[in-house]
Amino acid sequence: xxxxxxxxxxxxxxDIGNPSIYYLESIxxxxxxxxxxxxxxxxxxEDWDAARVAIDAVKVGLESxxxxxxxxxxxxxxxxxxxxxxxxxxxxxxxxxxxxxxxxFHSERYKQAITTNAPHLVRYLTAAVLLCKRRISKKSxxxxxxxxxxxxxxxxxxDCEYNDPIVEFVHNLCVKYDFDQAQLKLAxxxxxxxxxxxxxxxxxxxxxxxxxxxxxxxxxxxxxxxxEALGEKLAMDSDCAERWMVDLIRNAxxxxxxxxxxxxxxxxQSQSTHHQVMERTRDLNVRSATLAQNLKxxxxxxxxxxxxxxxxxxxxx
Numbered sequence: 001x002x003x004x005x006x007x008x009x010x011x012x013x014x015d016i017g018n019p020s021i022y023y024l025e026s027i028x029x030x031x032x033x034x035x036x037x038x039x040x041x042x043x044x045x046e047d048w049d050a051a052r053v054a055i056d057a058v059k060v061g062l063e064s065x066x067x068x069x070x071x072x073x074x075x076x077x078x079x080x081x082x083x084x085x086x087x088x089x090x091x092x093x094x095x096x097x098x099x100x101x102x103x104x105f106h107s108e109r110y111k112q113a114i115t116t117n118a119p120h121l122v123r124y125l126t127a128a129v130l131l132c133k134r135r136i137s138k139k140s141x142x143x144x145x146x147x148x149x150x151x152x153x154x155x156x157x158x159d160c161e162y163n164d165p166i167v168e169f170v171h172n173l174c175v176k177y178d179f180d181q182a183q184l185k186l187a188x189x190x191x192x193x194x195x196x197x198x199x200x201x202x203x204x205x206x207x208x209x210x211x212x213x214x215x216x217x218x219x220x221x222x223x224x225x226x227x228e229a230l231g232e233k234l235a236m237d238s239d240c241a242e243r244w245m246v247d248l249i250r251n252a253x254x255x256x257x258x259x260x261x262x263x264x265x266x267x268x269q270s271q272s273t274h275h276q277v278m279e280r281t282r283d284l285n286v287r288s289a290t291l292a293q294n295l296k297x298x299x300x301x302x303x304x305x306x307x308x309x310x311x312x313x314x315x316x317x
Contacts, residue, residue, distance in 0.1 A: 027061040080113040119162035
């Protein structure tokens with residue numbers, strides 16, 4: 001049975017992204033459209049597992065043509081740009097697809113395609129990183145991998161001239177440490193998500209992960225947080241913020257408690273002096289950046305006031 005034979009070959013083939021899975025001994029410029037056609041057909045019938053294999057096949061075939069110098073660097077850049085766009089249909093519809101999407105977008109050659117031809121794709125990379133960051137942290141039992149993802153994302157952001165509420169939310173929070181602007185952008189994110197073809201089904205999950213992200217950064221600076229202030233930072237009222245905080249403490253096993261309308265961060269276990277010093281000094285760079293941002297905002301306001309006073313005096317004369 002040819003079908004059973006093909007299925008058996010797919011299971012036994014460890015290099016599932018290799019174009020040989022489609023019985024192609026080698027790839028030429030004329031055969032590359034065949035791989036694109038297979039990918040298009042799988043997307044049209046919504047066979048996402050097959051489409052994921054097809055993406056890998058196109059990627060391997062494309063790099064094979066580049067290494068054998070059968071296509072120019074400019075043509076390869078164009079093909080990679082198209083593959084990034086087509087991959088959105090697939091990776092937002094398969095289990096653990098976001099992790100694979102982030103890996104693809106962060107790879108050096110495809111990152112070049114984003115910064116050169118498609119800076120608007122930073123929106124989807126940003127959303128994917130936020131949605132899978134906590135899952136990766138739990139899976140690896142450490143935060144280093146999640147921090148690496150955020151660092152790579154910020155590097156891509158700085159190389160691209162593209163802004164929208166989703167991108168600006170992360171930029172304000174992780175680069176400027178401007179919680180007020182991050183709060184405004186978070187409030188705008190919901191409308192953007194609802195209107196986006198790929199992200200509309202992820203609106204509730206994104207908003208939840210974004211609020212956790214804000215809370216994580218806020219707690220790195222403050223030991224005690226008033227619920228009303230927390231609600232403002234999370235674009236929620238104080239009652240919703242309290243319910244959200246209770247659920248987060250319960251479900252995430254968070255080391256915090258609610259006392260007199262305040263969230264108090266801290267450990268219930270005694271810590272050594274060395275550990276306390278390490279904990280206190282770990283985020284000095286974050287605190288310093290926050291103070292610098294607040295000072296910058298204050299000086300800007302002072303300059304504006306001074307300019308207004310000078311203008312009034314000129315008018316009086």
